[in-house]
């Protein structure tokens with residue numbers, strides 16, 4: 001594939017993204033921490049167990065219902081640390097700004113970063129600012145990296161998924177993607193639809209304090225719930241069966257999806273966590289989650305099964321079962 | 337439409353399932369004609385709800401899939417002309433022709449634009465008076481009236497640089513061709529709701545009358561489809577051939593006369609070539625003489641390469657319902673949605689794409 005080029009779909013978080021990382025990045029950097037391919041890497045430094053992660057934010061539009069690029073840049077990294085079983089501590093923030101960008105917008109973005117950092121209990125302790133020529137970036141890009149302390153007594157890894165575990169989700173999916181898309185296409189949405197962008201560290205910490213037995217934690221961001229479940233099933237070599245009727249989707253979000261031809265199961269979320277835990281602990285996890293503002297609608301959406309290894313099945317609304325595959329390519333609005 | 341509660345839906349689904357299992361005492365093969373049905377069936381996992389006696393096969397109901405190579409070759413040839421802008425629905429971009437595709441031409445500089453409605457083409461034509469704008473008019477009775485209305489709007493706007501390259505196709509003649517050929521044994525047909533909303537019930541009357549095949553016009557909700565399967569199995573068990581309209585809430589028996597009138601003004605029936613089915617008499621729509629100046633083929637010169645088929649691809653058999661995607665040696669290996677070889681894998685409504693995406697037969701509980 002000498003002439004192969006990067007496609008937009010390589011960044012969709014779906015199958016092509018995975019292939020790209022597996023074929024290009026992983027072989028180049030291979031090491032045990034990276035090879036686990038979790039949202040955050042677990043590392044040790046001077047005897048301390050740390051989680052370390054980074055992400056770049058290039059969302060368009062910069063401001064959308066329920067958040068903006070700044071809030072996203074903090075919450076995304078905080079959540080990657082939290083689902084690594086760590087307490088987020090410090091963030092870095094790198095800004096790449098297009099010449100001509102309004103300072104007022106930058107202030108707004110930075111203020112919302114600060115608010116999100118305060119809520120998450122993290123400090124932005126280092127940063128970097130670059131300004132590039134007009135047209136070299138689209139407004140502003142933000143990169144954040146974060147360090148957290150691994151919570152003692154927890155062992156979070158996709159490899160821990162075992163048959164018989166319950167899969168718990170903290171609320172409705174698809175809100176973020178639909179809010180951003182509506183902003184992008186100038187669609188008006190009911191006021192009830194806004195991005196779910198939120199720092200989940202507090203809720204996850206409470207869950208881990210009550211139930212350290214939690215085995216797997218993930219946040220279904222790009223690629224959505226379906227892709228995240230597929231990653232876990234593939235890594236752990238287990239099957240997963242989820243129940244369509246149990247997966248909450250706001251009717252308003254479903255309505256927008258129906259019009260645009262999107263499947264909410266593949267849409268990005270920014271305030272959702274998936275928890276795998278042995279079923280005797282499910283009730284307690286759900287009780288703790290429901291006591292938290294970001295987990296009010298927590299519920300069991302499915303189970304880990306012994307077979308077929310690496311595959312995710314969906315029990316549909318009328319009782320059929322079908323494969324729930326990874327996203328192939330980008331979801332495009334349907335045409336006809 | 338979704339006024340039923342979840343519990344009611346479950347109850348109804350369980351009832352249909354039970355009845356289907358009770359009535360299907362011998363093997364029956366039902367064909368869903370429409371690509372949207374195919375996707376809905378896979379998405380809802382309906383195949384797994386049916387007893388082994390009831391087999392669902394997909395038919396030639398994906399408009400992108402049945403568009404033959406020759407049409408794509410013509411579109412490609414037009415796209416290579418320096419003063420041409422091609423407008424098309426996105427699905428057509430990646431469909432391979434004999435030696436190229438619109439996507440490949442676009443990558444090497446052809447001006448090809450995706451539109452969401454044929455009417456968008458008129459704005460493009462108005463904004464580019466020095467260019468010829470050719471809309472790729474692909475689709476069944478559902479989309480053809482809009483294309484016809486676009487021609488009328490172009491006439492009214494006095495646009496001299498707008499054309500259509502028509503590959504519009506009609507569903508009933510294709511069904512007749514399939515049943516006449518008898519290559520695939522069909523015991524019942526699920527008929528497309530959207531097409532029927534335009535043409536109504538009567539154009540399907542011959543299915544029961546002449547071929548003794550029961551058929552149901554049905555919608556796209558999982559319960560619509562399961563209900564239609566139940567109706568068919570019931571008719572078959574009773575030895576009756578009839579046409580049922582399960583989708584009355586959308587499909588009036590007489591269809592949509594206003595849409596049909598627009599269609600009839602601009603288009604007339606013509607023989608048409610289908611991928612996999614060959615040329616079927618009176619199964620396509622050609623621009624009528626009065627509007628010939630909008631017909632790209634009649635109005636503009638073009639030299640088209642010789643048509644070649646793709647070695648190995650079995651789309652033709654898949655579209656006739658005589659092969660399943662899994663019967664194609666390329667399925668899932670050389671041919672995937674990321675690197676499709678044939679049209680059935682390119683189109684989101686294609687049978688091969690649905691099999692691949694929803695893992696037909698791949699999930700064992």
Ligand code: SF4
Pocket residue numbers: 648649650651652654661664665666667668671672676677678679680681682688
């Ligand atoms: S798998 Fe690909 S090559 Fe084979 S019939 Fe389907 S579309 Fe054609």
